[in-house]
Amino acid sequence: DQQVKQNSPSLSVQEGRISILNCDYTNSMFDYFLWYKKYPAEGPTFLISISSIKDKNEDGRFTVFLNKSAKHLSLHIVPSQPGDSAVYFCAASAGSSNTGKLIFGQGTTLQVKP
Amino acid sequence: DTEVTQTPKHLVMGMTNKKSLKCEQHMGHRAMYWYKQKAKKPPELMFVYSYEKLSINESVPSRFSPECPNSSLLNLHLHALQPEDSALYLCASNRGPAEIINEQFFGPGTRLTVL
Numbered sequence: 501d502q503q504v505k506q507n508s509p510s511l512s513v514q515e516g517r518i519s520i521l522n523c524d525y526t527n528s529m530f531d532y533f534l535w536y537k538k539y540p541a542e543g544p545t546f547l548i549s550i551s552s553i554k555d556k557n558e559d560g561r562f563t564v565f566l567n568k569s570a571k572h573l574s575l576h577i578v579p580s581q582p583g584d585s586a587v588y589f590c591a592a593s594a595g596s597s598n599t600g601k602l603i604f605g606q607g608t609t610l611q612v613k614p
Numbered sequence: 615d616t617e618v619t620q621t622p623k624h625l626v627m628g629m630t631n632k633k634s635l636k637c638e639q640h641m642g643h644r645a646m647y648w649y650k651q652k653a654k655k656p657p658e659l660m661f662v663y664s665y666e667k668l669s670i671n672e673s674v675p676s677r678f679s680p681e682c683p684n685s686s687l688l689n690l691h692l693h694a695l696q697p698e699d700s701a702l703y704l705c706a707s708n709r710g711p712a713e714i715i716n717e718q719f720f721g722p723g724t725r726l727t728v729l
Contacts, residue, residue: 532716534717534718536720541702541722541723541725542722542723543618543620543704543706543720543721543722543723544657544704544720545720546717546718546719546720549717589656589657599662599669599670600645600647600662600664600708600710600716600718601659601662601670602657602659602718604656604657604658605656606655606656607654607655607656
């Protein structure tokens with residue numbers, strides 16, 4: 501039972517354009533969502549997060565949107581750069597559980613072409 | 615210091631060996647985590663330590679034994695592993711599991727190969 505799903509295994513965009521990575525979840529108890537970026541042979545690097553009390557959070561070129569009614573979140577990267585090429589994982593947690601447990605999606609491999 | 619460090623970077627061991635993975639953070643975080651990641655899969659939680667006490671064991675086989683000697687250190691002791699245990703083992707930390715706005719910081723991982 502996959503509670504966090506990233507249905508697109510890969511995405512290719514041109515440098516300078518917008519990259520949109522999508523994530524769906526099923527557990528309505530999730531109240532905190534994160535995006536991580538991972539290069540090969542490295543640990544995931546935290547990118548941006550959003551609490552369920554918000555519908556948008558922005559940090560430089562990265563914006564995360566949350567649609568609670570649709571149980572959907574997306575990460576927008578504008579403008580995309582070749583250095584953004586990596587695997588992107590979305591993750592969710594239920595803060596009220598007090599466990600700190602993160603549930604990760606399967607990941608989307610982003611390729612930004614020069 | 616905003617880093618989680620892990621040693622060794624790579625480890626090759628036989629099925630009868632005993633080895634340990636080490637993780638360290640000096641951010642004052644009170645929760646530390648072990649994850650296992652297989653190729654092209656997401657990280658899977660193994661253990662959570664909160665204030666140096668084991669709070670979550672995700673039904674991990676006993677051949678994996680975690681230890682938290684102090685608030686900055688986390689070890690994973692390995693014994694009698696199987697080839698299917700070969701994976702990237704990731705350590706992470708954050709301020710504490712009960713804090714909602716609370717991203718986990720990951721170390722670079724230990725690439726483990728069991729022969």
